[in-house]
Amino acid sequence: MPTSPASVTELLERCALIAGLTLGQLAAQLQVPVPADLRREKGWTGQLLEMALGATAGSQAVQDFPELAVELKTLPIDQYGKPLESTYVCVAPLTGATGQQWQESWVCRKLSQVLWLPILAERHIAPAERIIGQGFLWQPSPSEAALLQQDWEELMELIAFGRLDQIKGAHGKVLQLRPKAADSKALTAAIGPDGRPVQSLPRGFYLKTQFTAAILQQQFALAHR
Structure with missing residues (x-):
């Protein structure tokens, strides 16, 4: 098992070492079995890459690399470099929302410094054949941070x-709120229209694909200058 990286530089060096590998090749190096499909193992890709890069957070409510204040986000893309789906950020608090400040929010902290790891992962490509792209570090610009804060x-x-x-998926320019549950029986406490407690599906914050597409475009346009 790789140890936790000592610096952001070391983390990016590890990304460079795995860029171009298939998930199957990386899994073989780490002696991890590869599922035939990801329908029942949606988190497998992220877990494999966390292991390869030495992420230590596990399921704790901290960034994936807490010592470096870096969050890891895998980004499935098509052959043209376009994101295939919105990006999950974190669970949304459905109670105690009054009085919360953006700067103290989990969304703000998670997105303050992100290691993006694109994966060529079109649906017809078997998990073992999906290709790891070049990871890069991103921090929101003032205008991106303002959009995120406004939506939040x-x-x-x-x-x-x-x-x-x-709240519909169309709400928000860059951030959206969507149900986040394995099945419709998984309910959590929320606030009803009359201010009383109700049971509701858990919700999660997600980055919209046009936002992550712009991040990718900006990164790789700069890289090719």
Whole structure:
């Protein structure tokens, strides 16, 4: 098992070493079995890469590399470099939303410094054949941070006022709120329209694909200059 990287430089060096490998090749190096498909093992790719890069957070509520304040996000892309799906950030708090500040939010902390790891992962490509791209470090620009904060504040206000049912995927310019549960029986506490406690599906914050597409475009346009 790789140890935790001592610096951001070392983390990026490890990314460079695995860039171009298939997930099957990396799994063989780490002696990890590869599932035939990911329908029942959605988190497998992320877990494999966490292991390869020495992430230590596990399921704790901290960044994946807490010593470096870096969050790891895998990003499935198609052959043209376009993201294939929105990117999960974290669970949304459905109670106690009143009075929360953006700077103290889990979304803000998770996205303060992200190691993006693109994966060529079109649906017809078997998990073992999916190719790891070149990882890169990203911090939101002032304009990106402002968009994230605005969306987060609007969504949190709707949660606080018990208007969960009015939140659709179209809400938010760059950040959206979506159900996050393995099945419809997994309910959690939330606030109803009348301010009383209700049971609701858990929700998660996700980055919209046009936002992550712009991050990729900016990164690789700079890289090719």
